[in-house]
Amino acid sequence: MTTSPSTEVQNPSATPSDGTILLVEDSPDDVLLTQRALRKNNICNRVIVATDGEQAIDYLLPREGKPLVPELILLDINLPKVNGLDVLRAIRSNESTRYVSVVVLTTSNEERDIVSSYNLGANSYVRKPVEFDNFLEAVRILGLYWLLVNQNAAIIRAPVE
Amino acid sequence: MSSSAPSSATKTSDPEPGSAAEPSWEEPDRPTGAAPTSGWTTLGVATGSAVAVGVLAVALGAATGWATLAGLVAVVADSLILLCYGGAAVRAGRAQLRERAAAELDAQASHNQLQKLIDNTAAVIYMKRIDNGRYLLVNREWERLFKVDRAQVIDMTDQGVFPKELADQLRENDLWTAEQGRTVQFEETAQTDRGPRTYVSVKFPVFDSSAEPYAVCGISTDITEWKQAEAEARRLAAELETRVRNRTAELEASNKELDAFAYTVSHDLRAPLRSLHGFSQALQDDYTDRLDDTGREYLRRLQANVARMGHMIDDLLNLSRSTRVELGRRDVDLGAIADEIAEELAAVDPQRQVTVVVREGLHAHADPQLLRLLLQNLIGNAWKFTGRNTEPVVEVGRCERDDQTFFVVRDNGAGFDMRYADKLFTAFQRLHPAAEFEGTGIGLAIVARIVHRHGGRVFAEAAPDQGASFYFSLEGHMTEQPAQVAQPALVA
Numbered sequence: 001m002t003t004s005p006s007t008e009v010q011n012p013s014a015t016p017s018d019g020t021i022l023l024v025e026d027s028p029d030d031v032l033l034t035q036r037a038l039r040k041n042n043i044c045n046r047v048i049v050a051t052d053g054e055q056a057i058d059y060l061l062p063r064e065g066k067p068l069v070p071e072l073i074l075l076d077i078n079l080p081k082v083n084g085l086d087v088l089r090a091i092r093s094n095e096s097t098r099y100v101s102v103v104v105l106t107t108s109n110e111e112r113d114i115v116s117s118y119n120l121g122a123n124s125y126v127r128k129p130v131e132f133d134n135f136l137e138a139v140r141i142l143g144l145y146w147l148l149v150n151q152n153a154a155i156i157r158a159p160v161e
Numbered sequence: 162m163s164s165s166a167p168s169s170a171t172k173t174s175d176p177e178p179g180s181a182a183e184p185s186w187e188e189p190d191r192p193t194g195a196a197p198t199s200g201w202t203t204l205g206v207a208t209g210s211a212v213a214v215g216v217l218a219v220a221l222g223a224a225t226g227w228a229t230l231a232g233l234v235a236v237v238a239d240s241l242i243l244l245c246y247g248g249a250a251v252r253a254g255r256a257q258l259r260e261r262a263a264a265e266l267d268a269q270a271s272h273n274q275l276q277k278l279i280d281n282t283a284a285v286i287y288m289k290r291i292d293n294g295r296y297l298l299v300n301r302e303w304e305r306l307f308k309v310d311r312a313q314v315i316d317m318t319d320q321g322v323f324p325k326e327l328a329d330q331l332r333e334n335d336l337w338t339a340e341q342g343r344t345v346q347f348e349e350t351a352q353t354d355r356g357p358r359t360y361v362s363v364k365f366p367v368f369d370s371s372a373e374p375y376a377v378c379g380i381s382t383d384i385t386e387w388k389q390a391e392a393e394a395r396r397l398a399a400e401l402e403t404r405v406r407n408r409t410a411e412l413e414a415s416n417k418e419l420d421a422f423a424y425t426v427s428h429d430l431r432a433p434l435r436s437l438h439g440f441s442q443a444l445q446d447d448y449t450d451r452l453d454d455t456g457r458e459y460l461r462r463l464q465a466n467v468a469r470m471g472h473m474i475d476d477l478l479n480l481s482r483s484t485r486v487e488l489g490r491r492d493v494d495l496g497a498i499a500d501e502i503a504e505e506l507a508a509v510d511p512q513r514q515v516t517v518v519v520r521e522g523l524h525a526h527a528d529p530q531l532l533r534l535l536l537q538n539l540i541g542n543a544w545k546f547t548g549r550n551t552e553p554v555v556e557v558g559r560c561e562r563d564d565q566t567f568f569v570v571r572d573n574g575a576g577f578d579m580r581y582a583d584k585l586f587t588a589f590q591r592l593h594p595a596a597e598f599e600g601t602g603i604g605l606a607i608v609a610r611i612v613h614r615h616g617g618r619v620f621a622e623a624a625p626d627q628g629a630s631f632y633f634s635l636e637g638h639m640t641e642q643p644a645q646v647a648q649p650a651l652v653a
Contacts, residue, residue, distance in 0.1 A: 027432060027436075029432075029433075029435075029436035029439070029440070030432070030435070030436070033435070033436065033439040033440075033443075036439070036443065078428050106428075107427065107428045107431045107432050107435070108424070108427045108428050109427065109478075110423075110424055110427055111486075128431075128435060129435075130431060130434045130435050130438055130467065130468060130471030131438055131464075131468055131471070132435075132438050132439040132442035132443075133442070135435070135439065
């Protein structure tokens, strides 16, 4: 296990839907633990980390260059600058990203966060458990379902209404 | 004088204008119409008779030739006729004079009676001409209040009695009443010795013989005290409302604070715990060969404590949530929820063999989410405290106590000493050492709060190693009560 999150500093441009996971998470600890949980579950997809909402929007909806189209977005809610719900709103209101699977992965189980997330079009809402064993299990199920079982619509380039 | 505008005047009664029910004051300038018609008839008859006698005498004189005698007879007869008429006329005239004097006396008496009546009332009564606004009549209360004698006021209008603005207003109201031709009610305020007084004035037009209104009569009742009481009541109501509003705002503010606190706890306190647990797990996984047994034991303790703190935070959040959430009552199948919870507990703790008996027909009108939280805590407790029992039984049922129906969660577990029962429903109070039965000490506080929010009662009966029974009701006089420490009503 590395001692710091392996965030990719450069803009991850021009990525086709190749199983990339975008992890939007501001806590370095949580980034490390999530990466560890993915690894422990043998999920070897490329993970790109955005440490705040603004960065996530820059990746997904860049002003210039090709946008990142991940297979799955793991989105925290409490984020600096632009919070997770606003990121979600931006994702869903943009043609190129509106069908990307978004799993809200957060600490809160407040009703208003859950309701807002689903209202804004989240595909799933998962509360991070305190016990790491439980977190491992949650990540395993998430990976299995959203990366393998689920048929993703993100590859549809020209979405039909 | 402020007075309600004529447009806001309210109709009270008197649907028939010009009816016979008018006050009996004689209108002025009315011709006295009792002409002596009978006198003229008599005079006519007398003259006719005299002329007839004369004509008869002339005819008789011409026929007989005794003209002189006939003329003499005619003169005597006519004189007699006129004499009789004169006597009758004088008698009739005398009788008429007597009658009129008597009628005048009667009218005066009746007028005096009415004047007495209106003089001896607390109301202010007055009558004014419509055409020029002059007073026709006032009562004693009017004289007393406005310091004008009734002899003087007859030639005066309101302009001579009241300030111009008030006088204009009164005149406007009078004219409005005349125009309406019916009884109208006004609220009028006049300056008196005792300061400004408010009156409710009932005004009605008085009609002459041709059904034309010629005067307006008014009866004004002092409602100042009543108005003051009304204003006072209104002021008190407004004050109360303000106070309630402030109090509600305060409550809302503190609720918001609580909400923000709960949100922060939910987010910020759990995050570091997760890191603690995750990295200690990483240590255990990746560095286990470099740790001896003691080191591994320390790590295990570290993780156990982190997990415990995680549960405490969750319970605290549940406690705050059970206070904050809006109560949404509906019909709930309490038994079904109990079954589900028992299944969940069995799934988490598969090595335990606990007999859970849920009685039939347990229904309640309650908030389903809060009721689930309540049962999770009570059944969870029963599950936990029967841990050392070889044949653990948990029963969920219903029973009657103090003429009231209670739901009951009963177990045959460790129980507790009733001496400590008062601490039972207070947060962070535990009756068992954590080493024996783990727990956060918040569960029963959540239970009590949920029961209280439903307006119900909760209490327990137990004895050490004899099991415990927790009774609760979900209906009561108070449907909503703010957070409060439950008072266990203890039944020995």
